[in-house]
Amino acid sequence: MKIPPLVRMVLSPLSLVYGAYVSLRVFFYEQGWLKRKRLSGIVISVGNLTVGGTGKTPMVIWLAEKFLAEGKRVAILSRGYRGANGSSDEIELMKFRLQDRVAFGVGKDRFASGQRLESRQPVDVFLLDDGFQHLQLARDLDILLVDASRPMGKEWLLPAGRLREPISAMSRAGLLVFTRTENMPGTTEAIAKLREYPVFAAQTRLLGFRRLGGDIKMLPPDATGTGPFLAFCGIGNPQAFFRDLVNWKFTVCGNMAFPDHHRYSASDVLRLQQAAKTADARALLTTEKDEQNLKGIELLDPPVYVAVIDFVVSPEADFMSVLAATVSANRGAAA
Numbered sequence: 001m002k003i004p005p006l007v008r009m010v011l012s013p014l015s016l017v018y019g020a021y022v023s024l025r026v027f028f029y030e031q032g033w034l035k036r037k038r039l040s041g042i043v044i045s046v047g048n049l050t051v052g053g054t055g056k057t058p059m060v061i062w063l064a065e066k067f068l069a070e071g072k073r074v075a076i077l078s079r080g081y082r083g084a085n086g087s088s089d090e091i092e093l094m095k096f097r098l099q100d101r102v103a104f105g106v107g108k109d110r111f112a113s114g115q116r117l118e119s120r121q122p123v124d125v126f127l128l129d130d131g132f133q134h135l136q137l138a139r140d141l142d143i144l145l146v147d148a149s150r151p152m153g154k155e156w157l158l159p160a161g162r163l164r165e166p167i168s169a170m171s172r173a174g175l176l177v178f179t180r181t182e183n184m185p186g187t188t189e190a191i192a193k194l195r196e197y198p199v200f201a202a203q204t205r206l207l208g209f210r211r212l213g214g215d216i217k218m219l220p221p222d223a224t225g226t227g228p229f230l231a232f233c234g235i236g237n238p239q240a241f242f243r244d245l246v247n248w249k250f251t252v253c254g255n256m257a258f259p260d261h262h263r264y265s266a267s268d269v270l271r272l273q274q275a276a277k278t279a280d281a282r283a284l285l286t287t288e289k290d291e292q293n294l295k296g297i298e299l300l301d302p303p304v305y306v307a308v309i310d311f312v313v314s315p316e317a318d319f320m321s322v323l324a325a326t327v328s329a330n331r332g333a334a335a
Contacts, residue, residue, distance in 0.1 A: 003160060011160035019157045022133075022165050026172075029135045036138035037111040041075070041123040042327055043139040047132025049169060050152065051162045052260070053236030054145040055179040055202065055311065057090050057289070060127050061097050062311045063143075066320065067125050068101055075103040075117050077110040077137075078129040089261055089292040090129070096216070097288070110137045132172075133164055141326050144173035148184045148201075149240060174326050177202050177313065180240055182247060198322050203312045204240075206248050212291060212304035221248070224305045228253035230281035232272060233290050234262030241287055241307075254279040263293045276302050 003011070028034040044063065048054040060076060067074050076098075080088040091106060103121065105113030114126055114137070128137060132144055146152070155161045170176065181201040208218040228251045233241050238257035245252050256275060258268070276284055284304045286294075291306045313319045 008156065008160045012156070015157040015160040018159070019166060022157075026135065026165075026169070034135070037136060038138040039111065039114040039123075039126060040118055041114070041126050043114075043126045043128055043137060044141045044143065044323075044327065045128040045131035045134070045139045046143045046145065047128075047130050047134075048145045048147075049132070049163055049165050049167065050147070050150075050155070051158070051164065051236070052147075052150075053240065054147040055204070056130055056145060057093060058204070058309060058311050059143070059145060059177070059179075059202070060129050061094055062313070063127055064094075064098055064102055068098075072124040073103075073122055074101070074125050074127065075105060075114070075123045076127045076129055077105045077113050077131070079108055079110070079134075080106040089289050092292040093288050094129075096292075110134055132169075141174045141323070142172055143175045143177060144170060145202075146170075146176065146178050147180055147237065147240070148178040149180045149243070150237070174198065175200065175319070175322060179311075180204060198326070200319050201314045203314070204244055204309050205312050206244070207308045207310055209285075209305040209307060210291070212286075212294060212299060212306055218308055219305075224250075224283055224285070227251035227283070228279070228281055229283055229285045230254045230256070230272070230276045230279055230302075231285045232256040232258070233287045234258030234260060234264075234293065235287055235289055236260045244307075244309075245285060250285065252285075253281055261293070262290075264290075264297050266297070269297055269299055272299065273301070 029036060046056050046059050048056060064074050064076065076094060078091055080091055087106060091104060095104065103117050103123065105117050107113045110128060117123055128134065128139060132142060152163065152167055155163045157163045157166065176199045179202045182203045206221055208220050209224055210218055231242055231245055231252050232255060235241060242255045254275060256272065272284060281302060283302045286304060286306055288306055288308060
């Protein structure tokens with residue numbers, strides 16, 4: 001989010017007011033003047049400090065897969081941001097990846113959603129999607145994601161910047177994960193030296209591709225051909241996706257970025273087709289989130305391939321060990 005200096009100066013008083021509000025709100029919850037509500041199952045929050053993508057959805061999917069592999073009954077609680085009819089592009093993506101193995105509760109009141117799920121079936125672990133600022137629901141662990149490729153040191157609070165909370169709010173996190181460390185040489189090594197802190201590095205890994213409009217079957221990375229490719233997406237951090245494609249050695253002849261959560265129209269398809277033709281692209285590449293916003297849209301010439309990704313957390317064994325120990329120690333106490 002690039003804000004011109006003059007606009008930032010005009011908005012800075014509002015940032016001060018906003019910062020005072022969020023700090024006071026946290027203080028009231030910490031003092032118990034505002035009460036948290038607790039579900040029966042363990043609650044693990046995945047969130048961040050900024051607007052824009054840091055990899056929350058891939059992390060929630062990754063955690064769900066880990067807990068499912070342990071035989072736990074998992075539910076995901078989400079507000080359904082910018083969605084409709086009880087869903088959103090991110091929720092549909094998680095449902096597509098996890099199928100019917102996970103229960104979903106969608107709504108602004110995550111406690112009420114969780115209670116409804118618990119009244120129908122036992123839940124061992126609730127994953128609270130984008131939950132760091134959702135203080136109403138007690139959690140056993142806060143996992144905070146920080147995009148290593150977008151330093152926050154000089155960022156401003158909303159609305160003059162992209163910070164939801166002051167950087168000092170990191171102290172509330174039980175686990176801190178720096179994502180997209182593959183884009184910042186030396187980050188993984190630096191994090192490894194912080195052995196006394198629960199800080200980890202995560203990298204984005206390409207699993208393969210799906211053909212847009214096809215089934216869940218995944219194709220190997222080389223099934224897309226040699227390119228060149230036109231990349232497009234409407235996500236919180238589009239440049240991260242474009243950088244990933246370069247890191248994965250794809251020949252990209254052009255890219256197009258749309259607003260986050262963008263729902264594609266017929267005119268958008270014409271723009272993409274024209275851009276691909278102009279750039280002599282053999283195919284188009286996009287994200288799983290965009291796939292959900294392309295439903296009902298035919299884009300066959302050139303074909304569109306959807307990148308399927310997950311996380312590599314390093315060191316994974318230590319992460320899982322800290323996760324298990326923290327959840328066990330914190331069970332029954334609000335974070």
